[in-house]
Amino acid sequence: MVALENTDTAGMTIDVQAVSHSFELHGAPLPVLDGVELRVEPGELVALLGPSGCGKSTLLRLVAGLEPPSRGSILADGRPIDGPDPSRVVVFQDPTLYPWRTVRDNVALGLEARGLLRSQGHRIDKALALVGLTGFEKAYPHQLSGGMAQRAALARALVNDPRLLILDEPLGKLDSLTRLAMQSELVELWRSKGFTGLLVTHDIEEALFMATRVIVFSGRPARIKADLPIDRPYPRHRGDPVLTDLRHRILELLGLAETW
Amino acid sequence: MSVNDTAAALPAANGGALPIGGGLPSNLLLRFSAAALLWFAASGVTALWPDAADAQEWERTGEFASLLVVAAGLLVLATLLTTGIRPAPRGRLEAAIASLSASVPWLIALALGVTGWEILTAKLNLLPRPFFVPPQALLEVYLDDWPRLLDCFAASLRLLVTGYAVGSVLGVVTGVAIGWSRAVGYWVHPILRLIGPLPATAWLPIAFFAFPTSWSASVFLIALASGVPVTVLTWSGVAGVNSAYYDIARTLGASQRFLVLKVAVPAAMPHVFVGLFMGLGASFAVLVVAEMLGVKSGVGWYLQWAQGWAAYGNMYAALLVMALLCSGLVTLLFRVRDRLLAWQKGMLKW
Ligand SMILES: Nc1ncnc2c1ncn2[C@@H]1O[C@H](COP(=O)(O)OP(=O)(O)O)[C@@H](O)[C@H]1O
Ligand SMILES: [Mg+2]
Numbered sequence: 001m002v003a004l005e006n007t008d009t010a011g012m013t014i015d016v017q018a019v020s021h022s023f024e025l026h027g028a029p030l031p032v033l034d035g036v037e038l039r040v041e042p043g044e045l046v047a048l049l050g051p052s053g054c055g056k057s058t059l060l061r062l063v064a065g066l067e068p069p070s071r072g073s074i075l076a077d078g079r080p081i082d083g084p085d086p087s088r089v090v091v092f093q094d095p096t097l098y099p100w101r102t103v104r105d106n107v108a109l110g111l112e113a114r115g116l117l118r119s120q121g122h123r124i125d126k127a128l129a130l131v132g133l134t135g136f137e138k139a140y141p142h143q144l145s146g147g148m149a150q151r152a153a154l155a156r157a158l159v160n161d162p163r164l165l166i167l168d169e170p171l172g173k174l175d176s177l178t179r180l181a182m183q184s185e186l187v188e189l190w191r192s193k194g195f196t197g198l199l200v201t202h203d204i205e206e207a208l209f210m211a212t213r214v215i216v217f218s219g220r221p222a223r224i225k226a227d228l229p230i231d232r233p234y235p236r237h238r239g240d241p242v243l244t245d246l247r248h249r250i251l252e253l254l255g256l257a258e259t260w
Numbered sequence: 261m262s263v264n265d266t267a268a269a270l271p272a273a274n275g276g277a278l279p280i281g282g283g284l285p286s287n288l289l290l291r292f293s294a295a296a297l298l299w300f301a302a303s304g305v306t307a308l309w310p311d312a313a314d315a316q317e318w319e320r321t322g323e324f325a326s327l328l329v330v331a332a333g334l335l336v337l338a339t340l341l342t343t344g345i346r347p348a349p350r351g352r353l354e355a356a357i358a359s360l361s362a363s364v365p366w367l368i369a370l371a372l373g374v375t376g377w378e379i380l381t382a383k384l385n386l387l388p389r390p391f392f393v394p395p396q397a398l399l400e401v402y403l404d405d406w407p408r409l410l411d412c413f414a415a416s417l418r419l420l421v422t423g424y425a426v427g428s429v430l431g432v433v434t435g436v437a438i439g440w441s442r443a444v445g446y447w448v449h450p451i452l453r454l455i456g457p458l459p460a461t462a463w464l465p466i467a468f469f470a471f472p473t474s475w476s477a478s479v480f481l482i483a484l485a486s487g488v489p490v491t492v493l494t495w496s497g498v499a500g501v502n503s504a505y506y507d508i509a510r511t512l513g514a515s516q517r518f519l520v521l522k523v524a525v526p527a528a529m530p531h532v533f534v535g536l537f538m539g540l541g542a543s544f545a546v547l548v549v550a551e552m553l554g555v556k557s558g559v560g561w562y563l564q565w566a567q568g569w570a571a572y573g574n575m576y577a578a579l580l581v582m583a584l585l586c587s588g589l590v591t592l593l594f595r596v597r598d599r600l601l602a603w604q605k606g607m608l609k610w
Pocket of ligand 1: 025030032051053054059
């Protein structure tokens with residue numbers, strides 16, 4: 001609610017304190033996160049890298065409040081997270097638009113769920129314009145390309161003016177040209193809105209191109225292996241030699257240096 | 261839809277040559293006049309060929325022949341119109357003609373069928389008699405007994421719609437409740453498993469005994485017959501909803517109520533409609549049985565009554581009414597579905 005009144009929202013502080021998490025698998029516990037300790041300052045865009053299946057998505061779900069951690073606690077602006085909240089919005093790898101709603105009604109979802117459709121309805125058009133979907137308000141999800149669907153999902157998140165945007169491989173299923181274009185667009189959005197961002201990606205270049213910091217996780221159960229600040233100005237250049245060096249380091253950390 | 265499709269498909273049927281104005285096929289004249297001629301022939305056979313001497317004299321033969329002449333006349337009119345609009349065919353009239361021209365094979369088959377039926381029954385008396393009647397016997401029923409048939413039609417419709425509505429609403433509510441709440445599922449699932457597969461008509465003796473009127477008993481039976489498939493399909497629809505839909509809504513601030521009404525129910529809707537179609541079919545069966553055995557009105561009762569008097573003309577007439585009732589309701593349900601599920605791609609057209 002607070003976030004909506006205040007249009008130039010500052011980002012949120014996230015404090016992950018000694019979080020461990022495990023799932024139940026065939027009756028035995030499956031440890032997924034192991035003592036994760038991470039503080040994200042307002043306005044940071046932190047990329048999370050790690051082997052597939054190590055627990056990155058799980059961490060994001062905990063931060064979103066979709067599940068409570070098995071141990072430890074997560075604070076949002078100093079207050080413990082005890083459930084989902086519209087100030088922390090998730091964009092998944094699949095757009096998961098509701099197929100029975102038009103693009104406009106999908107973007108309206110958050111406002112509608114909180115009963116703000118009447119007073120705040122004008123935000124929908126703004127959000128659609130922001131992601132370049134003006135003119136597609138009446139289209140149904142099955143009529144959109146992958147990139148357009150993911151833009152619509154982004155608009156559905158942004159219309160709520162989140163103070164934390166949680167991105168779980170948001171560009172993972174797009175073709176490479178669309179992906180490059182949307183990386184720049186996301187950086188633009190983040191820079192102009194000032195929200196805090198948590199980005200899981202399997203693409204090291206993407207992390208280096210977009211993030212202020214890269215966290216590298218070990219294999220499952222995920223432990224933080226490295227915390228690398230990327231102190232380069234925006235807009236960044238993909239051929240930047242500093243980024244290339246960092247890329248090598250990360251590959252090394254992930255145990256893939258031989259392929260370099 | 262079908263108008264455009266036919267209009268697009270027809271030129272190919274006459275060798276791919278595009279007719280002037282780009283709409284109607286050039287052999288339309290021939291098609292319509294052939295159909296008209298056959299309807300005239302059917303009328304002639306009916307009116308001029310004397311009925312078999314060893315059979316009864318059928319009433320309403322003249323009226324039936326006139327009806328056939330009217331049909332033929334309408335086709336002549338269509339023929340004339342096609343020649344009339346030839347220079348500039350466009351607009352609604354052309355669309356109507358195009359859709360009519362798509363039915364020409366059917367119109368021809370019908371004329372042949374009616375003629376054959378007429379000859380085999382009234383004219384030659386070749387078919388076993390009380391069971392087979394000529395078409396004018398049906399016309400006779402419609403002309404002489406229409407008030408009672410209309411009453412029965414209205415009674416059936418009222419009973420069916422009441423029972424089906426009760427069953428569908430309860431089915432959707434129960435299905436959502438089972439799919440949503442573990443506690444409800446725990447208690448209702450075993451009951452559903454036990455009595456769900458039982459045909460609703462098995463309850464008939466108990467229902468007519470337990471309910472104050474046979475009408476309310478029949479509503480119960482129809483509601484049961486339609487409610488069970490709607491419940492099961494709604495439940496499976498709700499259970500199969502992508503859990504990410506809920507995650508998205510929850511992070512955007514949705515309440516439980518919103519999750520049920522705005523996520524679970526619309527997501528389950530395609531399944532719900534499968535259940536609604538199954539339930540509608542089941543309710544037709546129960547309707548007829550209930551009317552035959554308990555309720556003293558309705559088309560089912562009329563069928564039973566006609567059979568008791570060996571009034572086979574009345575029976576066929578009532579069967580036709582029943583067919584129109586059922587087919588009409590199925591068509592209506594398809595319309596509703598097309599409207600509500602317009603977001604789905606690749607839907608079957610009825
Ligand atoms: N709901 C669940 N129940 C059981 N195991 C799960 C569940 N969600 C994730 N896992 C398991 O936890 C591990 C980490 O999953 P995830 O966080 O999705 O990895 P990733 O780093 O690829 O995003 C995987 O082995 C996965 O199978
Ligand atoms: Mg993942």
